[in-house]
Amino acid sequence: MQQVERTWDMLKPSARAQVSLNPIRNWVEHVVPQVEREGKQEGRPEKKIVFLLGDPTAYPKFQTPNEYKDIVANCVGKIDGYTDFFGDFKVRTQLAEMLSSHHRKLEADDIILASGGSGALFYATLALAKPGDKILMPRPTFPLVKAFADFYGIQVVFYDLNPGTWQVNILELEYIYEQNPDIKFILVNSPSNPMGSELSPQALTEIVNFCERHNNLPIVSDEIYENMIFEKREFKFISDYTKSVPVLRCSGLTKKCLVPGWRLGWLALYGEGETFKQVKQALRNITNILLMPNTICQSALCDVYKMSLDIIPQKMEELHSRYKALHHGLHDAYGISVGETKGAMYSTLIINTEEFSDINSSNDFAKKLQQEQNVLVFPGELFYGDKFVRLVICCDLEIIEEACKRIKKFCLDHKKQ
Secondary structure (H helix, E strand, C coil), rough: CCCCCCCCCCCCCHHHHHHHHHHHHHHHHHHHHHHHHCCCCCCCCCCCCEECCCCCHHHHHHHHHHHHHHHHHCCCCCCCCCCCHHHHHHHHHHHHHHHHCCCCCHHHEEEECHHHHHHHHHHHHHHHCCCCCEEEEECCCCCHHHHHHHHCCCEEEEEEEEEEECCCCHHHHHHHHHHHHCCCEEEEEECCCCCCCCCCHHHHHHHHHHHCCCCHHHHEEEECCCCCCCCCCCCCCHHHHHHCCCCEEEEEECCCCCCCHHCCCCEEEEEECCCHHHHHHHHHHHHHHHHCCCHHHHHHHHHHHHHHHHHHHHHHHHHHHHHHHHHHHHHCCEEEEECCCEEEEEEEEECCCECCCCCCCHHHHHHHHHHHHHHHCHHHHHHCCCEEEEEEEEHHHHHHCCCCCCCCHHHHEEEEC
């Protein structure tokens, strides 16, 4: 029997998949290798210094505590079957009790467990906005929600944070809302990725008042870095500032508990009466498709979260010492300054491009720094900003000190004559 020769055309991806892009991952997977292939400068330092990785466990001082591992190990076998798609009822009941505020006592059905903090943001975005709708996002900001929006055809309207302090400009927010009264929700992020900044009590109050003036515009609050602040004080959630505005708090174990691979986050709903009745049904529809997160980590969630409250302050002292070392090492650097950092795991270098001969953007700065000094940072453009680069400050102090020397030399090498 004669064999029929078959030819194959290249499969075409969907248009939606082609516009889906996480700029952070794209930089790591495509730009960094391309710069390495095409632009590596002869004589640069051999040892690579990487300030890119937002995974705290990649650094010696921020690996997962053994106490957490013991808890999760003892949870194997406790829940092996499917749970409610919002998550195990008992776990959600315990978490609701811990997350209740003086304004609002949460119940189990106010908690939706998700695959990491990103899963919680995904749920909130899809439950509140459909293709063609508009949402309000800060700039600079972590690009994940923008990636969700682009994938689903949701329009993003940016509001700019004040450079340096990274607080909100309420007058700008009012103007934007006048032009876009059909906005579905406002996203806030504090402590911030990429800035490491924290919204002040005044800023939180102003945002809440703004939302109250505009028909109780919902707030989606990205709080994955909750409690990760340098000062030893009680962390304030935006839901503590309002009784009337619906707040969807997105958080998880990932960063503060140093367990990003566990992929366990949650969405907590703060609202009066039947505010979230229809939204909860929408969330149930979404979770019926995606199912619940893994059950072993669900079982461990509350014990790990409670234990983290004692461990976080020590880890933040470690991070604060690294920030101070960076600030000290670069306080006299030419053409740059270290941005003010209040918490999370990040710091920024603010770039005065006018003082450099051939650096016109943070993209230029990041690529040339890799080429010439083997130091890897993220440019501000990835976060919809400019003239700054982001550094993850979890690495050991001696690495920060070495990086400061290289960065200072780099800045002088590009000094405008």
